[in-house]
Amino acid sequence: MSHEIQRVRNIGISAHIDSGKTTLTERILFYAQKIHAIHDVKGKDGVGATMDHMELERERGITITSASTYLEWKDYHLNVIDTPGHVDFTIEVERALRVLDGAILVLCAVAGVQSQSITVDRQMRRYNVPRIAFINKCDRTGANPQRVARALRDKLNHNAVLMQLPIGLEVDHEGVVDLVEMKAIYFRGDNGETIEEGPIPADLQVEAEAARATLIDAASMFSDDLLEAALEETVTPELIREAVRNGVLSLEMTPVFVGSAYKNKGVQPLLDAVNAYLPSPLDPPIEALDLENDNAAVSLESDPSKQTVVYAFKLEDGRYGQLTFVRVYQGTLAKGDTVYRASTGKKIKIGRLVRIHADDMEDIPRAEAGDIVGLFGIDCHSGETFFGDGPRLAMTSMHVPAAVISLSVTPVDSKAQNNMSKALQRFTKEDPTFRVRLDPESGETIVSGMGELHLEIYVERMKREYKAEVETGAPQVAYREAISQRGEFNYVHKKQTGGSGQYAKVVGYLEPIDEAEYEFIDKIKGGNIPTEYIPACDKGFQAAMEKGRMIGFPVVGIRAVLLDGNSHAVDSSDMAFMVAARSAFRQAFTKARPRILEPVMKVEVEGPGEFQGAIYRTLMQRRGNVLGSTEDGGFARVEAEVPLAEMFGYSTDLRSETQGKAEFTMEFAKYAPAPSEVTKELREKYSGQVAEEDEK
Amino acid sequence: MSEVMINLRRSPRKLLERDGHPGPGPGQLALILARAGVGKTAFLVDVGLDALLSGQKVLHVSLDSTVERVRTWYDDILMEMLRSEKKLEHASALELEIEKRRHIHTYVGHSFSTERLRDAIALLRDVMHFEPAVILLDDVNADTLTAEKIESVKAVVEEFGAELWMACQTFREGPQAEAGHLPPPADQFEDQVDLAFQLISQDRKVRLHVLKDGSEMLDEDLHILLDPKTQLVTVGYST
Numbered sequence: 001m002s003h004e005i006q007r008v009r010n011i012g013i014s015a016h017i018d019s020g021k022t023t024l025t026e027r028i029l030f031y032a033q034k035i036h037a038i039h040d041v042k043g044k045d046g047v048g049a050t051m052d053h054m055e056l057e058r059e060r061g062i063t064i065t066s067a068s069t070y071l072e073w074k075d076y077h078l079n080v081i082d083t084p085g086h087v088d089f090t091i092e093v094e095r096a097l098r099v100l101d102g103a104i105l106v107l108c109a110v111a112g113v114q115s116q117s118i119t120v121d122r123q124m125r126r127y128n129v130p131r132i133a134f135i136n137k138c139d140r141t142g143a144n145p146q147r148v149a150r151a152l153r154d155k156l157n158h159n160a161v162l163m164q165l166p167i168g169l170e171v172d173h174e175g176v177v178d179l180v181e182m183k184a185i186y187f188r189g190d191n192g193e194t195i196e197e198g199p200i201p202a203d204l205q206v207e208a209e210a211a212r213a214t215l216i217d218a219a220s221m222f223s224d225d226l227l228e229a230a231l232e233e234t235v236t237p238e239l240i241r242e243a244v245r246n247g248v249l250s251l252e253m254t255p256v257f258v259g260s261a262y263k264n265k266g267v268q269p270l271l272d273a274v275n276a277y278l279p280s281p282l283d284p285p286i287e288a289l290d291l292e293n294d295n296a297a298v299s300l301e302s303d304p305s306k307q308t309v310v311y312a313f314k315l316e317d318g319r320y321g322q323l324t325f326v327r328v329y330q331g332t333l334a335k336g337d338t339v340y341r342a343s344t345g346k347k348i349k350i351g352r353l354v355r356i357h358a359d360d361m362e363d364i365p366r367a368e369a370g371d372i373v374g375l376f377g378i379d380c381h382s383g384e385t386f387f388g389d390g391p392r393l394a395m396t397s398m399h400v401p402a403a404v405i406s407l408s409v410t411p412v413d414s415k416a417q418n419n420m421s422k423a424l425q426r427f428t429k430e431d432p433t434f435r436v437r438l439d440p441e442s443g444e445t446i447v448s449g450m451g452e453l454h455l456e457i458y459v460e461r462m463k464r465e466y467k468a469e470v471e472t473g474a475p476q477v478a479y480r481e482a483i484s485q486r487g488e489f490n491y492v493h494k495k496q497t498g499g500s501g502q503y504a505k506v507v508g509y510l511e512p513i514d515e516a517e518y519e520f521i522d523k524i525k526g527g528n529i530p531t532e533y534i535p536a537c538d539k540g541f542q543a544a545m546e547k548g549r550m551i552g553f554p555v556v557g558i559r560a561v562l563l564d565g566n567s568h569a570v571d572s573s574d575m576a577f578m579v580a581a582r583s584a585f586r587q588a589f590t591k592a593r594p595r596i597l598e599p600v601m602k603v604e605v606e607g608p609g610e611f612q613g614a615i616y617r618t619l620m621q622r623r624g625n626v627l628g629s630t631e632d633g634g635f636a637r638v639e640a641e642v643p644l645a646e647m648f649g650y651s652t653d654l655r656s657e658t659q660g661k662a663e664f665t666m667e668f669a670k671y672a673p674a675p676s677e678v679t680k681e682l683r684e685k686y687s688g689q690v691a692e693e694d695e696k
Numbered sequence: 697m698s699e700v701m702i703n704l705r706r707s708p709r710k711l712l713e714r715d716g717h718p719g720p721g722p723g724q725l726a727l728i729l730a731r732a733g734v735g736k737t738a739f740l741v742d743v744g745l746d747a748l749l750s751g752q753k754v755l756h757v758s759l760d761s762t763v764e765r766v767r768t769w770y771d772d773i774l775m776e777m778l779r780s781e782k783k784l785e786h787a788s789a790l791e792l793e794i795e796k797r798r799h800i801h802t803y804v805g806h807s808f809s810t811e812r813l814r815d816a817i818a819l820l821r822d823v824m825h826f827e828p829a830v831i832l833l834d835d836v837n838a839d840t841l842t843a844e845k846i847e848s849v850k851a852v853v854e855e856f857g858a859e860l861w862m863a864c865q866t867f868r869e870g871p872q873a874e875a876g877h878l879p880p881p882a883d884q885f886e887d888q889v890d891l892a893f894q895l896i897s898q899d900r901k902v903r904l905h906v907l908k909d910g911s912e913m914l915d916e917d918l919h920i921l922l923d924p925k926t927q928l929v930t931v932g933y934s935t
Contacts, residue, residue: 154804155762514788616823626824628763628800631807631816639763641795672792 005302006280008370010327012081012096014124015106015117020136024106024261025080031193031268032071032078068314068325068372070355076275079372097127098395099313099327099372102248102278104270105133109143109169109258113151114606114663121156128284130248132255132277133158134270138166139173139260149256155632158254159247161218162211164269165204166258176258176266177204179212180237185269192264218253219243241276248277281370286329288385288393291342298393300330302369307331308339308388311395312375315382315430324375324382325356329395331388333373334366342385342394351377381429403435404599404644404668406448407455408473409462419468420445427458434458441693448478450668452648477645479682480597480671481548481555486511487592492566493580502573504580505566506537510588511559518545519559529565529577536574537562540581549586550594550679551686556671560585596679599644602669604637605654607662612636614657622646623675641669645678707777708739708904708922708929709746712893715918717909719830720861720890723854725846728863729882730895735902736863737761738927739895740832741769743861745777747830748794755820755828755858757813758802760835766800776926799826810848817856833862843885850888866894876913900924 015021070079081096097103103124107117124131133152135145145166152160165177167184175186177200184201188194200208216235220227223243229235247253257273259266281302288309289295300309308331316323326333333339337350354361354374367373380386385394411417424436424447434455435448449455452475462468488509495502506529513519520538529537538560545555567577603624605615609631615638619626624642647666654662674682709719720726730736744754758766771791778784801816820826831853841864853860866879873879878886879894886892892908902922906914920929 151804613819613823616819620824625795626799627767627795628802629816630763630802630804631812632804633807 005282005368005370007076007275008079008280009076009274009278010079010081010099010101010281010370010372011274011278012100012103012129013106014097014103014131020108020261021106024104024134024136024267027192027261027264027267028080028271029069029071030191031271032073068356068374070372073271074275078271078274081372096313097124097129099311100127100129101281101284102274103129103131104274105131105254107133107135107148107152108140109135109137109145109148109260110140112144112148113155117156121158125251128251130251130279132248132257132270132273133160134266135256135258136261138169138258138265139171139263141170143169143173145169145256145258151632152254152256159218159252160254160256161215161244162258163215163244163255163273164258164266165208165211167201167204173260173263173265176269177201177208178269179208179215180240182208182212187265187268192267195268215244216240219247222246222250222253245277249279249283288329288395291392291394293391298391300393303330304332304368306369307390307393308333308337308386309393309395310339310386312378312380312382312384312386315380315426320352320376322376322379323354323356324378324380325372326375326386327372328367328369330369332366332368333386337388339386339388340392341380342387342392343381345392348378348380348386350375381432383432402478402599402668402671403433403448403450404478404601405451405455405475406446406478407475408439408442408444408446409459409470410444410473412469412471416467416469419466420462420470423462423466423468427461444473446476451666475648477643478599479551479553479674481550481553481594482557482597482673483510483512483555483589483592483594484673485593487588487590489584489588491580491584491587493576493583495576496571501568501571502576502579503566503568503571504533504573504576506562506577506580506584507564508560508562508584510585510592511561512557512592513559514557517556517558518542521559521561523561523563524565529562529567530572533567533572533574533577534562536577537565537581540578541585543578544582544585544589548594549589550596551682552690553596555589556597596674596682597671598674598678600641600669600672601644601647601666603640603642603647603650603664603666605640605662605664606635606637607658609634609636611658611662612638615654615662618650618654618657622650623678641672642666643672643674643678644668707742707746708920708927709743712904712906712918717891717906720859722829722857722859723850724890725850725853725860725862725888726891726893727878727882727889728861728893728895729866729879729907730863731866731868731897734895734897735922735924735927736865736895737769737834738773738925739922740834740861740863741766741773742927744798744830744832745770745774745794748797749790751797752829753797753827754799755817755826755831756798756800756834757832758800758834759808759837761802763800763802766802766834770794770798773926773928776928780928799824799828810845810852813849814852814855817852821856827856828858831856831858831860833860836862836864838864838866838881841881841885843888846885846888878907878913895922895927897924902927 013021013025068079068081081100105121107113135148137143138145149160149162152158163179166173167175167177175184177184182200184198186196188196216230219240220230220243223246226235226239226243229239244253244255248255255273255277257266257270261267286300287297288300290298309329310326310333311329312324312326314325333350335350335353339348339350340346341348353364353367355364356374361374387393411420427434428436433450437446439446447455459470459472462470486509490507492505493502520541522534541560545558548555607615616626619638619640619642622642623646624640626638626640628639630637654664728736728739744756747754756766774790775787778787799820850860864882871880877883878889878892882889889908890910894905894907896903896905902924904918904920904922906916906918908914922929
């Protein structure tokens, strides 16, 4: 690889759905001469934008998976990750954010900062991703970039500063004023590829000077040189750029650019801004964990000569087998190298290394620290780290939220059965929030995930990509069972009917814990239970936790403490202790005031102020707990926590109550105890089911 | 009454009550005066928590913050309160209870007006059956306050039978308080203030003074030292 690391930019394009990020990505690829024609999302030519390489995405006009692509812009090397905007796919967004050094936050000049922009922005903040903002769609009726920039400050707490002013808005939008260089930029030619510079239009001169003063004022916070130059009136574009870059890197400033990707306005200056302001892989500090040294943090350096550390953030099924997207954090990865998997320590030989451009790829011999590339012939899960000779290093594990919803999938015939298992195997490897299990009683395959839409998309992908025709059951909420106080057990398991008998006695208690799902403590003294049977007790408790006594859902938050017990020289066995522990668990569980926990979602609804009452009502009807409300000009935003079980069909309800003018987002917030009436209803339903199964 | 009783030994409001300065009462205004950064929001949150934990409903209104940020204030100070009482195990139960009794209402940009506040409270009452006993008004730009504006806000809280606590930033430079008056800019509307406190930063602690109670102007050091971060009474306060 010939490029210098200072000139590498690993960036994401992140935004609310429909704010035009796919179109923007398409234009970026076109201007960097990575593609030769422009297709638009849902375009008339039926081809669809290049980054939306899945058929399904084309049809829906949204991006579901993050495709990575690389390009060169004015001697800089850019890896662009296109991230989805829908919250149901947050794991995709978060994985992408993990490997990014910076991002472009795309906002719509008409709709402004919407609730999903807020979620996406919160995620970026969690991963400390510096960002620049692009206010897109300045050609649309009602475009008001100044209002959007204000909303960035007010709603997202960004120190947002305009770097450009639009020349004309709506149909008259023809270019931008560059406030750093103080010149006008127009985009000519069929596809805006010819840039024409000129003086600032006279009617914008005063406004541009004021905006530049604001910019210098804000930027001088990050550079003493600029501050001094401003006092002496010797400001240069270089000084401004340096100060803005400092502000961006410290995450304390968000420069704002404007334009219209669809009308080919403002994209090239945005790329210049990526080069000028976003970090290179050398800028942010990177840490890995040393697995052999109690997970101690180890600082990594983007140095090609050091130990190789590579992180797999995305898997895709390609024409040539599994394509693994990786970021090289340290060292060099070359064809023929041997590296190790951090999870298993297993050796892996690097076969093919490729650079990826949506559906196209190019073989390369090696990749260096800071780069994002694809690997073929590697079998791994996403989130895996590969390391070269040296300590066993892993990149910090990612935050994977609990699945909150599940449904059964049943293949229609044996061919579908085969295809379905292939598909499920692939999906679970790609997406840690998508889980599959077999219900041992019904024999059904149960998939679970982060929301209705999340599961819907996978069911459709099964049908389309894997030709697996499946029928789905009604979505089920993933309840949990827990205890609320200590419960004791004292249980003897004894069986002596012919042959060798079974004997085991266990004494102890269960108590609730918050910090972990399960903890086992052995306090046996004097060998009342021989050491060799202790693991069997542990296993027995864990087996009992798989299915609670209340409604048959998994039990969480248990500390099982073993105090005493007894064994028999001949009749005791692992099996006997396992059975005893399982029964003892049930005994104690009933005494420990068990309760049902239900997933609760954080819901944010936004709509015109006159519908605030209606929004409150829709949330109240769904056992929602309204946390707060915000008035923003004529708009109202309501934040609430609502049990997931009550959220089915909410979009339809909200639409009809607000004439379709309100929108909402939701994400998992926490598990909370279900109220008594809900508990009662669930228990009645469960005992009905059990009785029905017994009859069968 | 809160299901989980906790002893609020560190609540400044409890100490004020003990010292003969209970809350302002329905339709009345208590004003917290302090320079920038001395901890007005934390003090208001303490007042809110105290009311919530004694079973009252609280509406927290902010003109410059987000719902999320105000919530974090409450969560952080509650944790600190529980930590010093060694009752952290009640945190999640208490948080749940508090959330049911508290509503946070924020304004972005220049959206605030007395009429809008009135509409918002009426909506909460009519749709959500939420009737606050205590209304906290934070992040008000004191420079724009006039006696008329305060009077209209007080009329609103009186209509709903709530008491009002408001924070007001005093000037670090420029005119200081004249004898027998509240420090500027609060002197402009001091007749409307029923109870006034001042937070004074001193040696990394905050001292609490009473400046007005009813119609009486005072300057009484309550000998209460507050933690500058949480505004909770510091353990082992000075006398």
